[in-house]
Amino acid sequence: MMTKQQPRTRRAQALREALENDIVTGFYPAGSRLDEVTLAKRFEVSRTPIREALIELSVAGLVDIKPRRGTFVRDVGIARLVEMFEVMADLEAMCGRLAARRITSDEVKALKAAHEACCNAQQGGDPDAYYHANQIFHDTIYKASHNGFLAEQAKHLQTQLKVYRRLQLRVPNRVSMSLTEHGNIVEAITSGDAVAAAEHLRQHVLIQGERFNDFVASVSAHWQEGDAKRN
Incomplete structure (x- = not known):
């Protein structure tokens, strides 16, 4: 209701x-x-x-x-965004490492449910719906770290980057790639592999190589779209 x-x-x-x-x-x-x-x-x-x-x-x-x-x-600017994503990547890696060591049985169920919600959103073909399910997925990991201060810092930076993380999901094939990465993260955390959990999360968030080029192209395209609307 x-x-x-x-x-x-x-x-x-x-x-x-x-x-x-x-x-x-x-x-x-x-x-x-x-x-x-x-x-x-x-x-x-x-x-x-x-x-x-x-x-x-x-x-x-x-x-x-x-x-x-x-x-x-x-x-x-783009340079500032990349710096923020670098910090975000390490914060999430810390959350993943601690979650792999501290996650409870109820939190394992919540994490799997959050991953399933992401799967459903991806099948629906709506990047924004996937983004909102993705937020819950990451929030679940923050909580499972059982480190309140770390979770607060991760949430704060997540808030600052959310519009760009949502925009990144509009890059072709990014949603399907993100979902595959989620699967690796879930497997590492639920199996208690702290090292793998940290690395999977770091790479999941970090913008580098081809993903960096795709991200810059996406942001630039949207800026040009804004210029066209104004003109």
Whole structure:
């Protein structure tokens, strides 16, 4: 049964993701001022959900909220993103290593269920649905590490990178590759192989080689798409 809160939560999520996409694709380029009134009219909502979305975007590092001046899109370059992914890769590797040593039987069931949800999303052919299932998969690993501080740091950086991780899934064949990598991660964690779990997670998150080129091409294509829309 769907509660009144669920549709509201989904609308808020859809609004936030729409703004995230507009920023990442360059529809709102770096330095742009995001006016609450204008955005409220565009999305046909009150200023309250717009304000809440902008606060979340600030937490994610996509915008700067300056008192008495407004909200402005931050300039996040490719080099900075790669640095963030490098740190994320090591944080996730640590979570995987500890999870392989500490995961409980209930958490094993949760991890397998999360992996199954990713499989179902992949079969549905919806990259965004896969992304949301993927978030739960990674959150389950963070929890299974039984290190609260590490989980907090991983979640914080995950929040900052989520729009780019979602965009990365639009690279051709990336979802199917990601799912295969998930299978290796699940096997390593549930078998207690801490070294393999850490390495599989590190490689799963790290952008390098051909994946780096694909990622840059994807982001660049979306930025060009934003330029075309503005012109």
